[in-house]
Amino acid sequence: MPDQLLYATEAALNGLMAGVLYSLVALGFVLIFKASGIFNYAQGVLALFAALTLVGFQNGQVPFAHLINAVFGTDLHHFGWQLPALVAIVLTAGVMVALAIVIERYVLKHLVNQPPIILFMATIGMAYFLEGFGDIMWGADIKKLDVGLPQGLNETIDAVTFEAFGYGFFIDNLDIVASVVAALLVISLTLFSQYSKQGRALRAVADDHQAALSVGISLRFIWVLVWSIAGFVALVAGIMWGSKSGVQFSLSLIALKALPVLMLGGFTSIPGAIVGGLIIGMGEKLFEFFIGPMIGGATENWFAYVLALLFLVFRPQGLFGEKIIERV
């Protein structure tokens, strides 16, 4: 194989893996949008908050340490223990469920029957609140997240490809793990929403609130459930992104990368979020590889958005979204 093609293949593979990470964030958006028609602006911050909490638990950080120290003049920072990764993850999942209950109780419950734009505004508020709350709770410094996922060059792939083509592909182990986790997550979520009683109730609520009530579905329970699942997906995304680039404020901005993914895949489709993420991930790497040098590089910053724009013009419902047909 000519070198150029080899490099391109490697870039495409890496793009696919990065795309999986975009998909993970997009997935959180799709879940909430499908179930409640809310575009949840806070999804990125949710991932940041989950990652912060996870690191905090793992390192035995004292929550609200700065606040406590400032008020009581103490000098607390750490409990002095290290929790195993698995325990910390379970605890964090618990916190995300608690957060879902709080969100339902204090925000959503009061906004039943409001137009979607109001709910959207509420999620913007939640995003800023959570951002600050996360800071106060766990501190604003950049943290390293290590839950024991394999990282760095995958030597088997390197060796095999070197054997075959005389050029070793660089594939990060973390990216491979992320792909597997994302695949499992999507399969289980799809099965859950298609075949379980709660999944069916969830789709029913998404479709028509009044009808859902009349068949005995409690809206509040379903909302707590949806936000818990979204929190859980945010936790997974937070773990993956946090392991890759550290836990810091910029983590919440990955939500922006999920937007073009959603426009491509369609806001209402779980497979769409995955395929959209893959296309964007691979597209931006290949574009950078082939076209980038001709126009001065750094195309990865804007390529996704331009692609999304084209989709908006030619296929506004996305690849897998439901086409809205107005009956007259």
Add this chain to the structure above:
Amino acid sequence: MKDMTEGYTTADGRRIGPVLMEMKNITLRFGGVKAITDISFDIREGEIRAIIGPNGAGKSSMLNVISGFYVPQEGEVWFKGYRRGPMRPYQVARLGISRTFQNIALFDGMSVLDNIMTGRLTLMKSGLLNQALWWGRAEREETEHREKVEKIIDFLEIQAIRKTPVGRLPYGLKKRVELARALAAEPKLLLLDEPMAGMNVEEKEDMSRFILDVNDEFGTTIVLIEHDMGVVMDLSDRVVVMDYGKKIGDGTPDEVRSNPDVINAYLGVAHD
């Protein structure tokens, strides 16, 4: 508790049981507008009870009070001999009261089968964890409920459209699917809000037949609201007539038909 031993036999020989639900002095206001003023009536087990009246008489409001969508400012609702406190609609549904809507409220994105399966949600017992892992009770339950749903599908003759997304169905069939979903909950009391509105003669006949069959085969008590006087008189055992939020008549179709107040409300007052 109220005495529930009485009952009566209809002209066609069906035995009507004791009182299932009783509305006592219900008054419902929206701001300054009185939608319902001091209305009382009872619904007996096994009965087909109609609520009729001209447009804006408060019929749908009454149905919404029964199904918990509206909470009346005054009056009491008694069900199965107990006074019902203010309840959320989903709690009322779990008591065994199912309903259909005047402007169909189905889940358009879901198939007919899935729509009807939602009707059985309240009857499924397995918990979140079982369902999430599709383990133990969950799988057994799904099969069981699926069988019941298939029976209802056969009963209402909608086998051909089982897998079709509801959004694509014509109006008459949607109404039938909505009835199927309500039936799937195996309700004690079935509320039908204008089940025949907007239907042609043939569809109306089908729907009438289904309503009678449901009452006959499952012994379901039915409360229905309808505009079409002919249909109401043929179907129902007893009729409540409403006008401007007040009750102006209550009795068998024949009694109601000869009630001068009812004639006035429907045909206008005779000026002589």
